[in-house]
Amino acid sequence: MEPTTAGMRGRKAEAARNDRTILDAARAVFVADPKAPISAVAHEAGVGVGALYRRYAGKEELLRTLCEDGLRRFTAIAESALASDGDAWEAFATFLREVVDSDVHSLTVHLAGTFTPTREMHELAAHAGSLSGRVVDRAKAAGALRPDVVAEDIPMIFDQITAVRAGDADRTAVLRHRYLTLLLDGLRAGAPATPLPASAPTGEELGRRWRHAESSRSSQPPPRR
Numbered sequence: 001m002e003p004t005t006a007g008m009r010g011r012k013a014e015a016a017r018n019d020r021t022i023l024d025a026a027r028a029v030f031v032a033d034p035k036a037p038i039s040a041v042a043h044e045a046g047v048g049v050g051a052l053y054r055r056y057a058g059k060e061e062l063l064r065t066l067c068e069d070g071l072r073r074f075t076a077i078a079e080s081a082l083a084s085d086g087d088a089w090e091a092f093a094t095f096l097r098e099v100v101d102s103d104v105h106s107l108t109v110h111l112a113g114t115f116t117p118t119r120e121m122h123e124l125a126a127h128a129g130s131l132s133g134r135v136v137d138r139a140k141a142a143g144a145l146r147p148d149v150v151a152e153d154i155p156m157i158f159d160q161i162t163a164v165r166a167g168d169a170d171r172t173a174v175l176r177h178r179y180l181t182l183l184l185d186g187l188r189a190g191a192p193a194t195p196l197p198a199s200a201p202t203g204e205e206l207g208r209r210w211r212h213a214e215s216s217r218s219s220q221p222p223p224r225r
Helices: 010-032 038-045 049-055 059-083 088-102 105-111 119-141 153-162 169-187 203-208 213-218
Strands: none
Touching: 010 038, 010 049, 010 059, 010 105, 038 049, 038 059, 059 088, 059 105, 059 119, 088 119, 088 153, 088 169, 105 153, 153 169
16 A cells, blocks of 8 residues: 555655655665665665755664554555455455555564664554454454454564565565465364464564664673673
């Protein structure tokens, strides 16, 4: 679900297009290599480094903006699923498919812990998680989703699908849908189900991925000499 420049004109539309170009470039660069310099983003976007710094104070701000953009896309997909008045299972399955197609979860997998999230990011993430939970609850209430699945299972499913990567984008997309289809069959209520061998991850476990890498290192005991 891509943001658009609908309703914008002139310089505002041009600025929005430039911002989208930079964010798309940042996504491509940092998902491939989170340690890449900001100059690599400027090169990918076809803009000067100075133009990029006029929009973002540095790499940290660009990473935050990129991940906030991903959270907003995720939120829009979840809201669309909740607004659907059709079959609850199809709304749930479509929600998963659209998140997979948007590939926003790659940002979590590759960039979590590489920068310090803002309070706004935490609020966005909490809102996105709440919406995702409502999608799950709706499918369970309709008897469509196996009852031992909880909202905290969903990010782990996205982690698994995000790990599927092939030689090109088209092949990656079809393979991800192949394995998502297998996972969806396992999530659906009604079929014989093997009891799950462990509890779902806690909110603390999921949130731990977003702790800044420096904070994690500072909590470690000093090395022995």
